[in-house]
Amino acid sequence: MEIFTCYNSVKGGLEIMKGKTLKLALAFLLSLSLVGCSSNTSDDTQEAEETTTFATRDDVDYVTVDAPETERENGVISADEWAESFPEIYESYMMTSDNNYTTDYLAQDEYLTNIYEGYGFAKDYNSAQGHSYCLDDVNNTERPHALANCLTCKTADYTALVNALGKDAYSMAFDEVSSTVSENVGCYTCHENQAGNEGQLVVTHDYIIEGLGDNMDSIDDAVLSCGQCHIEYYFNPSDKATSIPYSSVETMSPDAILEYYNSIDFADWTQESTGAKLLKAQHPEMETYLGEGSVHASMGLSCADCHMAVETSESGTVYISHNLVSPLDSEAILNTCTQCHGDTDMVAKVEAIQEKITARETEVGTALSELKDKLAEANTSGNYTEEELDAIRDLYRSAQWYFDFDYVENSEGAHNSTLANYCLDTSEDYIEQANALFK
Secondary structure (H helix, E strand, O other): OEEEOOOOOOOOOOOOHHHOOOOOOHHHHHOOOOOOOEEEEEOOOOEEEEEOOOOOHHHOOOOOOOOOOOOOOOOOOOHHHHOOOOHHHHHHHHHHHHOOOOOEHHHHOOHHHHHOOOOHHHOOOEOOOOHHHHHHHHHHOOOOOOEHHHHOOOOHHHHHHHHHHHHHHHHOEHHHHHOOOOOOOOHHHHHOOOOOHHHEEEOOOHHHHHHHHHHHHHOOHHHHHHHOOOOOOEEOOOOOOEEOOOOOHHHOOHHHHHHHHHHOOOOOEEOOOOOOEEOOOOOOHHHHHOOOOOHHHHOOOOHHHHHOOEEEOOOOOEEEOOOOOOHHHOHHHHHHHHHHHOOOOHHHHHHHHHHHHHHHHHHHHHHHHHHHHHHHHHHHHOOOOHHHHHHHHHHHHHHHHHHHHHHOOOOOOOOOHHHHHHHHHHHHHHHHHHHOOOO
């Protein structure tokens, strides 16, 4: 399936395939220039004000080129091979290598090791680096991975392999496949071998096409492009295929996903000390951003609007930066916030939201860890029937799911603080219900 993105539009017009409704706040996007830092100078006769002018998406210079010949056996045209055709975009993409720091979450939040006991994340859980390091991250983690499905969102080469072999590729041995791939998440991931000609995007991951089907049309193109990977997923027990637990925006809420997992009796692992069948959320950015309470999603803004700045090269070329950054680190992106937020200190505003959510995570996570210990003790005490233990285990499973759905979503409440708070409050409620069942 091929789709056109609203943020990589043809200059002077917007092309959307399949008659998709464009849900962008046009007034918002068309009035982004001439706002920014200013300084005042004066002489005896006049005072002049200098302003920084920011380019907008309407100013982007789009280029149509023929795909270069590739020497790679699998046919995936690498980012390096596209560099000559799109030098500014290539250079900005390579800047993702600047994001080379990691946070050790197990050291930062020590309760996680206890919560994840018996699962790989109790051994190693670090923040991801930039897209240039996807293969390094998956190859260097201490979490074991027997199958190649762990490469699903780490390399364009594996995406192409799945598209060539089908679901059989998911059950191949990790070591067999990892030695054959070298391209990180790159041009192919979001553009296939079209490289964004006239702003064209391509959904390259089969589980998105299979899971959402025609409902892809209800999701903004630029959200869906990022959402191919920044989502909740699971490995289907029958064929080990990467799969998504919903079929529409309406069914991608944490409530609906938990109901789905419960209906198929799915668990990522059974925790030996508690006997509980637990779920490990992945990184549900798309589900969170599109979830109930998301102000920016309701306005029609996309991932690209806040993470891919419009830049102007020294030669005057206006292009979409592929250096995916926090909007708090980009003057050009922060400038767009002024259209609704005025002179609000956006860095302080967002950091205040994140600090509040992080504090709640610590509070709820600590309570969840304590619940786990109490359940582990009850599990071996001989004072409970299996039916009584199962009642507590079910509540613990739900509490862990809602906590994890928020914790592993990487915005710390910035994408949708309403949903983040809902997940933490719901987790806390399940913890209280479980604690009430102990003798």
